[in-house]
Amino acid sequence: xxxxxxxxxxxxxxxxxxxxxxxxxxxxxxxxxxxxxxxxxxxxxxxxxxxxxxxxxxxxxxxxxxxxxxxxxxxxxxxxxxxxxxxxxxxxxxxxxxxxxxxxxxxxxxxxxxxxxxxxxxxxxxxxxxxxxxxxxxxxxxxxxxxxxxxxxxxxxxxxxxxxxxxxxxxxxxxxxxxxxxxxxxxxxxxxxxxxxxxxxxxxxxxxxxxxx
Amino acid sequence: xxxxxxxxxxxxxxxxxxxxxxxxxxxxxxxxxxxxxxxxxxxxxxxxxxxxxxxxxxxxxxxxxxxxxxxxxxxxxxxxxxxxxxxxxxxxxxxxxxxxxxxxxxxxxxxxxxxxxxxxxxxxxxxxxxxxxxxxxxxxxxxxxxxxxxxxxxxxxxxxxxxxxxxxxxxxxxxxxxxxxxxxxxxxxxxxxxxxxxxxxxxxxxxxxxxxx
DNA sequence: TCCGGCCCGGACGGCGGGTAGGGGTCTTCC
DNA sequence: GGAAGACCCCTACCCGCCGTCCGGGCCGGA
Numbered sequence: 001x002x003x004x005x006x007x008x009x010x011x012x013x014x015x016x017x018x019x020x021x022x023x024x025x026x027x028x029x030x031x032x033x034x035x036x037x038x039x040x041x042x043x044x045x046x047x048x049x050x051x052x053x054x055x056x057x058x059x060x061x062x063x064x065x066x067x068x069x070x071x072x073x074x075x076x077x078x079x080x081x082x083x084x085x086x087x088x089x090x091x092x093x094x095x096x097x098x099x100x101x102x103x104x105x106x107x108x109x110x111x112x113x114x115x116x117x118x119x120x121x122x123x124x125x126x127x128x129x130x131x132x133x134x135x136x137x138x139x140x141x142x143x144x145x146x147x148x149x150x151x152x153x154x155x156x157x158x159x160x161x162x163x164x165x166x167x168x169x170x171x172x173x174x175x176x177x178x179x180x181x182x183x184x185x186x187x188x189x190x191x192x193x194x195x196x197x198x199x200x201x202x203x204x205x206x207x208x209x210x211x212x213x
Numbered sequence: 214x215x216x217x218x219x220x221x222x223x224x225x226x227x228x229x230x231x232x233x234x235x236x237x238x239x240x241x242x243x244x245x246x247x248x249x250x251x252x253x254x255x256x257x258x259x260x261x262x263x264x265x266x267x268x269x270x271x272x273x274x275x276x277x278x279x280x281x282x283x284x285x286x287x288x289x290x291x292x293x294x295x296x297x298x299x300x301x302x303x304x305x306x307x308x309x310x311x312x313x314x315x316x317x318x319x320x321x322x323x324x325x326x327x328x329x330x331x332x333x334x335x336x337x338x339x340x341x342x343x344x345x346x347x348x349x350x351x352x353x354x355x356x357x358x359x360x361x362x363x364x365x366x367x368x369x370x371x372x373x374x375x376x377x378x379x380x381x382x383x384x385x386x387x388x389x390x391x392x393x394x395x396x397x398x399x400x401x402x403x404x405x406x407x408x409x410x411x412x413x414x415x416x417x418x419x420x421x422x423x424x425x426x
Numbered sequence: 427t428c429c430g431g432c433c434c435g436g437a438c439g440g441c442g443g444g445t446a447g448g449g450g451t452c453t454t455c456c
Numbered sequence: 457g458g459a460a461g462a463c464c465c466c467t468a469c470c471c472g473c474c475g476t477c478c479g480g481g482c483c484g485g486a
Contacts, residue, residue, distance in 0.1 A: 092345050121342035125333030131344060132305050132334050154431060167415035170474070180434055189475055202380035204414045208421050367464065383442065395467050402443055
């Protein structure tokens with residue numbers, strides 16, 4: 001049985017959600033709250049599997065409450081009437097695994113709760129679309145290309161180049177890796193030659209593109 | 214009526230998909246193909262709204278065919294038995310707006326076709342989950358923070374700092390922006406002071422995080 | 427044995443970063 | 457209207473760090 005808490009400032013919405021969810025035999029609504037504070041309190045006291053959290057609410061809103069609710073051990077599905085980019089970005093960043101519009105059909109809502117409870121994620125189709133778009137443009141296209149370029153480097157060289165990309169000077173790197181500054185210079189120099197770049201900034205750019213922190 | 218083409222190397226799978234989709238009254242399967250070449254041919258000839266494309270196929274597989282199918286004006290939903298990260302990344306990068314596993318229930322499959330035809334996107338829950346994860350860690354969190362840090366810079370300083378982040382030397386920058394090398398150095402120096410960083414590599418890192426190319 | 431990776435030293439030229447200051451425009455305040 | 461000040465852009469000069477080139481030594485594996 002999946003235990004759910006619904007949080008919304010409008011009592012009518014809460015009632016509607018409860019009605020929809022209770023209709024499913026494997027879901028039970030164990031609590032309600034009208035704002036972020038109540039949500040957090042219920043999350044700690046009732047230990048629900050899933051919390052449906054309205055984005056906008058008077059007092060502490062859903063977005064600010066979400067991180068702590070998640071920390072309390074619950075999966076969070078955000079609910080909203082409008083899927084503004086700002087909301088979505090922030091919600092997903094703080095760890096929400098669902099983002100639905102309030103016009104979601106009942107059966108999809110129940111399905112979302114099950115999906116999330118199972119450790120997966122569920123987004124409204126429009127949200128999914130935009131998430132894919134933002135992923136595609138920033139995709140791992142350059143990443144693979146950059147890694148290809150970094151391939152000829154030896155282990156040690158790569159290690160030093162990563163330090164370079166962190167913005168450290170040669171002296172710093174020498175200290176961190178406990179070696180002579182001359183050695184660091186030699187490694188950097190050979191890396192520059194292998195990668196056909198002129199200075200350490202371009203070195204850092206490559207490491208950055210390759211996504212190696 | 215949503216016009217669909219199904220592409221899979223196994224005839225049995227194609228028949229199954231056709232059966233499922235034809236059961237929906239607003240969907241009609243107008244064509245089938247067994248590989249990427251056939252998919253592209255059908256896409257051009259039949260102009261379907263949606264193409265269901267198997268990832269792995271003998272000959273030209275779905276991933277390589279997808280870009281051209283999309284270019285032909287169809288929405289693409291990728292199908293696969295295993296949701297390997299590599300597949301997902303590549304598929305979404307080339308413009309697929311759906312990614313489903315072959316164990317997707319019939320009604321979800323039809324729903325996915327409708328969703329995609331409406332211009333939105335539909336992913337398998339497990340895929341959505343991992344997409345969110347990769348978004349959260351690489352999200353616009355640092356971007357905004359970095360832009361905040363770069364705020365105190367003047368227009369000109371920012372202009373120069375961006376050149377720095379491209380890996381250009383001071384002399385290069387001076388030539389590009391038609392000013393003295395001394396001037397460039399001064400700007401860089403003041404930028405370093407304002408941002409409280411020690412060298413130009415860290416400067417480049419900030420610009421990179423801020424996503425200003 | 428030779429080869430390749432990893433480590434070190436020294437010296438040199440050039441680039442990078444700090445400092446000081448001149449000229450320009452705009453606001454503020456008398 | 458004019459002076460003071462703030463801010464930005466530009467420049468010249470000095471020095472430390474970076475990058476290169478020359479050495480060389482130590483190890484592991486083909």
